[in-house]
Amino acid sequence: MNKWITLRGRKHSFQLDRRTLMVIVMLLIANLAAVVICVGLGSKTINPIDVLLTFVGQGDSSDAMIIFSLRLPRVLIAVMVGSALAVSGALLQGIVRNPLTSPDIIGITGGASLGTVIFILYFSHISIRFMPISAVIGAFAASFLIYLFAYRKGITPLRLVLIGIGMATALTAVTYMLILTSSFTPTAVAVKAFTFMTGSIYGVSWDRDFWTLLPWLVVLFPIALIYARHLNVQELGDEVAASVGSSVQMKRTILLIISVALAGVAVAIGGAINFIGLMAPHIARKLVGPSYGGVIPVSALIGSLVLLLSDLIARTAFLPLDIPAGVFTAAIGAPFFIYLLYRHRNRS
C-alpha cells in the first residue's frame, strides 16, 4: 500500500499522508463523541442517545431547549476557541523556531485581553460584533511592540521570547489597572473581568459569540493550511529557505499575521486561556510527524478536544460553581511544559 495519496489539480498537486489522514479521522470521531458527551452532562444529565435523538429532531422538547439554547453554543465555542488557539500556537512555534513558545507565554494573548477589556469598558455601546476586531488590534499592537523591542540588528528567538514574557506581565498589569480604575466597575464586573483573564467560556450565546467567531475562522483556517507548507521550508533555516526560492520574510509575516489574528479572536470570545497553544502542536507532532500540512489540522482537533474536556470539568466538577476553564488547561499545561523543557533540555 502506498504511504501517500496524491491529489492532482491542474496547477497544484497535494500529497496526503495515510497516517495523518487516519489520525485526523480518529480525532474527528473523538471530537464528535466529546461534543455529544459534553452536551449531555451538566446540572441535568441527558444520556448520549437522547442527545443524538435531539440532534435529529426526535428528542424531548425540554432536552432540546437545554441542548440547543444553553449547552450547544458553549460546546461549539469550546471547539472553535480551542482549535484557534492551537493553530495559532503551531504557527508561532514554527515561526519563532522555539518549541516552548506560545501566544500566551510571549504576550500576544495579553494584548488581545487588553484590547477586549478596553472594548468592554469604553466601546461596548457599539455592536458586540466589533469586539474581536478590538482584540485582534490589541494582539497586533502587542506583537508589534514585542517585535520592535526585540529588534536589534535582526531578531533572535531568545530576545523575542524574553521580551515577550516581560510584555505579557506589563499588559496584564495595564489590563487590571483599567478594570480597577474604570468609573463603572462594581465588584461583580471586576470578578467577571478576572475570570475572563483566566479564560472561561461561561455564558456564551449563539448570536453574540458563535456567529461573531465563525466568519473569522472560516477565513483564517484555510489560509493557515495553505501557508503551512512554507513553515516546512523555513524549518531548514533562513538561508536554505531563501536559496530554494522561498521569500522568507514575506511569508513569515503573513504566517505571523494569521497566528496573531487567530489568538486575538480566540481571546475575544474565550478569554486568555493558557497553555493550549503550547500543548496541542506538540501532541500533534508526536502523532503525525513534523510536516506542518498535518500538524495544523491535527493541532486544531487536539486543541478543541482539550478545551472541550477542560470546560466540561470546569462546569460540572464543582456544581453549582462554574470555574474558568483556563484553570484546568493550566493544571494540565504546566506539567506538560515541564516535560517539554526536559525533552528539549539540550536544545538552546
Added chain:
Amino acid sequence: MSTLLHTRAQKIIGLITGLLLFAAGIVCSIAFGVTNISWRTILASFTAFDGSQEQLIIQTARVPRAFIAAAVGASLAVAGSLMQGITRNQLASPSIFGVNSGAAFFIVIGSAFFGASGMTTFATLAFVGAAFTVTLVYSLGSIGNDGLTPLKVTLAGAAMTAFFSSLTLGVLLTSGQTFDQVLYWFVGSVSGRDMNIFTAAAPYMGIALIAAIVLARHMNVLALGEDVAVGLGQKTVYIKLAAGIIIVLLAGGSVSMAGPIAFVGIIIPHLMRYLVGIDYRWVIPYCAVFGGILLLAADIGSRYISFPKEVPVGIMTAIIGVPFFVFIARRGGQS
C-alpha cells in the same frame, strides 16, 4: 563597569541620603492619602492618641501600610540581587522566577482547604511555597547540557507563574472569597493590612536582611566564578544554600504581607549596581534602602493615579518595571 559613586565617602553619603529619603517616604506614606489629615493630627496620634476618626486612620491604616511597603520593597530588592548573583542571570528576580505567585498559591491553598488562618501560619505557608518554587524553577532552568540559561529559566518561571495564578484564581472562586482578597492575592497590594500582618513576618525578614549583609563578602567571592571561588577555598554549596534560605525568607515574607509584587527585584539591583558597582557589601544595603523607597513611592503614587480610587501597588511596579526588563533582555540577559 562605570559607576556613579566611586569613593567610599561618596557611597556613604549616598547611603545616608537614601536613608533620609527612606524616612521621608515613610512620613509621606503616613501623611498623604484620600483622607486629608493635618500634620498636627498626625503627630498627635503618636503623642496624644484620642481615638478620633482621623487618628484611627493614621494608626490602623497608614502606619502599617507604610511599614509593610518599606519592608516588602527592601526585601524583594535584596532577594533579587542575591538571585541574580547565584544564578548569574540578570533577569532573575522573585517575580520572574514565579516565586511570588508560588508563595501566594500556597497561602491560598492552605486557607481554602486546610483551614489555615492567622498571620504566622500564612507566613509559614508563604515560606514553604517560596522554597518549593525556587527549587522547582531553578532545577527546571538548569536541566540539560548547557546548564542554567536565561531562556530556560525565564520560560520555566513564566510557565509556573501562569500555572500558579490560574490555580489560585480557581481556588479563590470555589472558596467564595471576597473580591478584595482575590485581588490582593493576584496583583499584590499593601493597603488594608493591619499591624499583625507586619509583625508576623517582619522578624524573619529582618534576620534575613542582616544575614544578607553578612553574606555579602562571600557573594563577592562567588561572583568571581564558581571555579575561582572553589579555588579560593570557598564552600560554594553552603553559600548558595545560605543565599537560597535568605531569598526564601525575604520573598516568602513579602508575599505573606503584600501578595505577589512584581519587578522590584529586577529594577533596584540593576540601578544599584549602576550606582555603586558590583561589590555586594555596598549593593545589598543600597538595595534594601532604595527598594524600600521605590515601593513607598509607588504606593503613594498609586493613591493618586486614579484619585480617589486606589490602584494596587503591584500593578504600579509591573508597569514601571517593564522598560527595565526590556532594556536588560535586549542586552542579552546574561552577565
